[in-house]
Amino acid sequence: MEDKLAQELEAWGKEKVAYKFPRWEQIPDIDLYMDQVVALLEKHFHKFPGESAGKLISPSMINNYVKQGIIPPTIKKRYSRTHIAYLMMLCTLKPVLPLAVIQGIIEFQLQTKTFAEVYDHFVTEQEQASSYTMEQAKAESRLLGQTTTTEQEMLSNLSLKMAVLANSSKILAEKIIEMERAEGKLSTLDDHGKKTKKIKM
Numbered sequence: 001m002e003d004k005l006a007q008e009l010e011a012w013g014k015e016k017v018a019y020k021f022p023r024w025e026q027i028p029d030i031d032l033y034m035d036q037v038v039a040l041l042e043k044h045f046h047k048f049p050g051e052s053a054g055k056l057i058s059p060s061m062i063n064n065y066v067k068q069g070i071i072p073p074t075i076k077k078r079y080s081r082t083h084i085a086y087l088m089m090l091c092t093l094k095p096v097l098p099l100a101v102i103q104g105i106i107e108f109q110l111q112t113k114t115f116a117e118v119y120d121h122f123v124t125e126q127e128q129a130s131s132y133t134m135e136q137a138k139a140e141s142r143l144l145g146q147t148t149t150t151e152q153e154m155l156s157n158l159s160l161k162m163a164v165l166a167n168s169s170k171i172l173a174e175k176i177i178e179m180e181r182a183e184g185k186l187s188t189l190d191d192h193g194k195k196t197k198k199i200k201m
Helices: 004-018 034-045 059-067 081-093 099-110 115-141 151-182
Strands: 187-189 195-198
Touching: 004 115, 004 151, 034 059, 034 081, 059 081, 081 099, 081 115, 099 115, 099 151, 099 187, 115 151
Parallel strands: none
Antiparallel strands: 187 195
């Protein structure tokens, strides 16, 4: 990438790929209070564009997740490593997917894995997705030196490509969870967003 905006995107992409979510064993194995949880999550999400960390998570959001049964209840208002891992996944995926679908994805994973394995698998997939998207950006950028494509055209095409890919991926994820719920293999959320029991075994 030789043009100014392309160089800026490449630099940001390298930083994004280099950033790693903490693995299960790297999450503090001590119970935290709400303000400590929010501070920890903000620290991990401040490098990502789009919604700010402040919009991604807040005390009221966390309380609602507990009330709705999306994350486990707290013990004496303190949050464990499990809560942190749940919130990491929720904060990452909620700009793209409805909470009901995210809850279904996690529950589906838990049918064959421990929660620690689910979380580490999520981290691996996140790292691979970051690498894949930046490889796509590099592939598009090569056109700058090989064709008459301008920087503006390249970035415009890349943004459209990523948006369409994100939408197609979202639709597929939602369809899979919809089918599993129709089979009664996953729990549902009621009209108030609260997690209910599975429809059938």
